[in-house]
Amino acid sequence: MALAPSQLAPLVAYLRLRLRLLGRLLREIGWLRLALVGPMLLLGLLQALASLGKYPQGLWAVPLVVAWSLLGAHRRRSDLTFLASAAPGFRPWLAAEYALLALPLALGLMALRAAGPAALTVGLAPLVAWAPAARPGQATQHRWHSPFRSEAFEWVSGMRATKGLLLWPVLVGLATWQRASPLAPVAALLLWLLVVTACYGEPEPLPLLALAVRSPRQFLRRRLALGLGYAAGSALPFWVLLGLGQAGWGAALAVALFWLALLGMVVLTKYAFYPNASHIRSTRGLVLAVGLLGAWHPAYPPLMLVSAAGLVWQSQRRLRAVLTTSPDEK
Amino acid sequence: MLELTNLHKAYGPHQVLRGVHLAVQPGTIHGLIGANGAGKTTLINCLYGLENDFSGTVRDTASGGLVRDTTGLVPYEPYFYPRLTGREYVAFCLQARRRPVPDLRGWNELLELPLDQYATEYSAGMKKKLALLAVLVQDFAYLILDEPFNGLDLEANLLLKEILKRLRDRGTGILLTSHILGTLTEVANEATVLVGGLVQRHYQAAEFGTLEADLLAALHGEKLGQLRTLL
Numbered sequence: 001m002a003l004a005p006s007q008l009a010p011l012v013a014y015l016r017l018r019l020r021l022l023g024r025l026l027r028e029i030g031w032l033r034l035a036l037v038g039p040m041l042l043l044g045l046l047q048a049l050a051s052l053g054k055y056p057q058g059l060w061a062v063p064l065v066v067a068w069s070l071l072g073a074h075r076r077r078s079d080l081t082f083l084a085s086a087a088p089g090f091r092p093w094l095a096a097e098y099a100l101l102a103l104p105l106a107l108g109l110m111a112l113r114a115a116g117p118a119a120l121t122v123g124l125a126p127l128v129a130w131a132p133a134a135r136p137g138q139a140t141q142h143r144w145h146s147p148f149r150s151e152a153f154e155w156v157s158g159m160r161a162t163k164g165l166l167l168w169p170v171l172v173g174l175a176t177w178q179r180a181s182p183l184a185p186v187a188a189l190l191l192w193l194l195v196v197t198a199c200y201g202e203p204e205p206l207p208l209l210a211l212a213v214r215s216p217r218q219f220l221r222r223r224l225a226l227g228l229g230y231a232a233g234s235a236l237p238f239w240v241l242l243g244l245g246q247a248g249w250g251a252a253l254a255v256a257l258f259w260l261a262l263l264g265m266v267v268l269t270k271y272a273f274y275p276n277a278s279h280i281r282s283t284r285g286l287v288l289a290v291g292l293l294g295a296w297h298p299a300y301p302p303l304m305l306v307s308a309a310g311l312v313w314q315s316q317r318r319l320r321a322v323l324t325t326s327p328d329e330k
Numbered sequence: 331m332l333e334l335t336n337l338h339k340a341y342g343p344h345q346v347l348r349g350v351h352l353a354v355q356p357g358t359i360h361g362l363i364g365a366n367g368a369g370k371t372t373l374i375n376c377l378y379g380l381e382n383d384f385s386g387t388v389r390d391t392a393s394g395g396l397v398r399d400t401t402g403l404v405p406y407e408p409y410f411y412p413r414l415t416g417r418e419y420v421a422f423c424l425q426a427r428r429r430p431v432p433d434l435r436g437w438n439e440l441l442e443l444p445l446d447q448y449a450t451e452y453s454a455g456m457k458k459k460l461a462l463l464a465v466l467v468q469d470f471a472y473l474i475l476d477e478p479f480n481g482l483d484l485e486a487n488l489l490l491k492e493i494l495k496r497l498r499d500r501g502t503g504i505l506l507t508s509h510i511l512g513t514l515t516e517v518a519n520e521a522t523v524l525v526g527g528l529v530q531r532h533y534q535a536a537e538f539g540t541l542e543a544d545l546l547a548a549l550h551g552e553k554l555g556q557l558r559t560l561l
Binding site: 009013014017020024025028079081082083084086087088 | 378379380396398399403405408409411412413414418422423425426427428464
């Protein structure tokens with residue numbers, strides 16, 4: 001049954017609102033960064049799809065990854081309570097929004113003649129809209145204190161938000177099950193990298209930063225050492241699986257170093273653009289796109305090296321500026 | 331009438347509301363009083379359908395439908411999208427409920443908001459006024475206002491009291507929470523005191539004279555004894 005225009009009006013108003021917010025966010029990010037990020041992300045996505053296209057079974061992972069990513073973002077949306085009170089019938093609007101977001105990937109899958117995964121991508125995404133919001137209160141009921149929690153605050157909140165601690169054993173299990181193919185641990189590492197990098201998207205409050213920083217260089221070294229240490233511990237099973245498989249220990253070591261280098265750049269990105277969350281996330285997208293394209297194309301590693309050096313310089317500069325400027329001036 | 335009967339709500343092992351009864355009549359202002367953590371906001375969330383896993387009944391006796399269909403809510407901390415102006419926020423609130431967007435000039439002559447600035451850049455008081463504006467232009471049968479006087483200066487406080495009285499006189503039923511007891515008793519027709527998730531007592535306006543002393547005894551019974559020894 002067709003819907004009357006008056007019934008569609010709230011949905012149109014909502015989608016228009018989201019578009020307006022997106023447009024203003026993109027304007028804030030700036031055309032230069034967009035000109036770099038956009039093509040890189042697109043190329044990275046096409047490259048990933050083309051690589052997955054060689055393994056038809058692997059394409060079925062796309063709808064699951066898309067739904068999982070949407071679910072993580074949906075449960076952390078800060079506007080869910082507002083929408084529930086201002087717009088009681090808001091869930092179908094979110095479903096339409098998520099279907100639209102998943103559509104480009106579904107079209108990409110269609111181009112690879114994977115109609116089943118494409119249909120599942122568009123079919124699963126809207127269902128996410130009915131998931132409840134994450135309840136921050138639940139975590140505080142079971143709080144416990146330890147040096148780990150205070151030092152690894154990004155991991156504590158990030159893993160809670162992405163449900164990474166549930167995903168990790170699943171990824172290890174799947175990679176172990178499919179260990180005959182080197183693609184399995186590499187794909188698991190890629191997914192795990194996305195989870196871990198999500199921990200570094202939210203800038204910590206300035207008072208916390210001001211308390212922890214003695215000098216920008218010392219602070220960055222510590223954050224990098226701790227972040228890479230935790231990440232290495234969590235990624236170790238994937239590297240071991242890769243080393244034990246056809247790829248061998250040399251390839252496993254190369255992948256491990258490359259993986260840690262990417263994560264290190266993501267950690268630096270957080271402080272290079274502190275405290276602007278949109279700039280942090282867009283540059284993180286750029287870093288990941290450049291880094292992951294580097295895995296396939298020999299022209300990109302030099303670009304990655306230049307980016308890494310730039311991030312080290314910019315993060316120290318930014319921290320120095322933030323800590324010596326009063327809040328009103330920033 | 332908005333009616334809430336035998337409401338129980340718990341977060342894990344922690345019981346927040348324990349058998350609460352409350353009714354908001356059309357054309358009245360009902361004050362909801364309690365210390366922080368007494369369960370006021372949880373009660374409002376249950377009443378408005380923002381919480382689902384509770385026991386008891388919540389209903390709009392006139393329409394028989396959902397409370398939020400006929401009721402506007404101004405939460406304790408209103409949410410505003412980043413990069414959205416005050417005018418766009420109000421327009422979206424109206425469009426979301428399929429209501430036409432009226433000329434806001436009349437209301438804004440009262441509230442004096444910079445509607446073309448991003449709402450996230452407003453002060454705390456201006457944010458509260460913007461959230462109020464979004465419900466005032468919608469002509470709801472009932473309003474639930476969680477600490478609407480928070481962050482308002484003297485002028486805005488006086489104006490809001492007058493707005494609430496006029497809405498009541500036009501037949502709007504209002505559930506109002508406030509820590510400012512004097513302001514609440516000036517405008518309310520009745521009040522419910524919530525202590526530790528239980529209704530301690532319902533008061534009619536004529537009984538407000540004993541409200542402060544009763545609250546002091548309920549909240550600070552032991553401390554009063556200590557105070558007497560000190561002063």
